Amino acid sequence: DSGVTQTPKHLITATGQRVTLRCSPRSGDLSVYWYQQSLDQGLQFLIQYYNGEERAKGNILERFSAQQFPDLHSELNLSSLELGDSALYFCASSVLGTAQETQYFGPGTRLLVL
């Protein structure tokens, strides 16, 4: 158990809908990352937050947005969902969010868009 929690574990929804994925980092970690894992794209970095502020952005679509709240939990919002958004979404956390650190991954949220 990494100490990173994600909810929900599974999510089934329809195209055009909007969903929110939630992540709680390990106790003491200030930085949160979001990744998407799909069969065709592999593991892709989406976005990183540090202490409530966006720090780095990857291949995140405009239909997707995220934020980190004062209690350090983070939410990833996916809107206008398409079939291709079906994937595993992982959250990870680390203490300071620097390149020297190990990232600890949560168990993921499996999203299926029908």
Place this chain on the structure above:
Amino acid sequence: SQQGEEDPQALSIQEGENATMNCSYKTSINNLQWYRQNSGRGLVHLILIRSNEREKHSGRLRVTLDTSKKSSSLLITASRAADTASYFCATYAGAGGTSYGKLTFGQGTILTVHP
């Protein structure tokens, strides 16, 4: 495109044998990490090797890094059925300790260890 490319894509061995997986990357790195993922589950960090290190050990794991060839290898000795998983290398690009934590993953090697 992926920064890290693992080789082989799949590896099937018997329990007790050693498993070697290779990773190549394209740009200069700060460090390289290996992660394990059991089927459809979260990633587990295995080992981190910094760009100024050549070899690192952790239990039955041995990682090497050759920055001149932009490659790394992960050796699992005396493999067990429980080692069956996908293994990914991941890199931080960019120099300096303040580089932000964007990990770039390879496509992974699927390791199957038969009892």
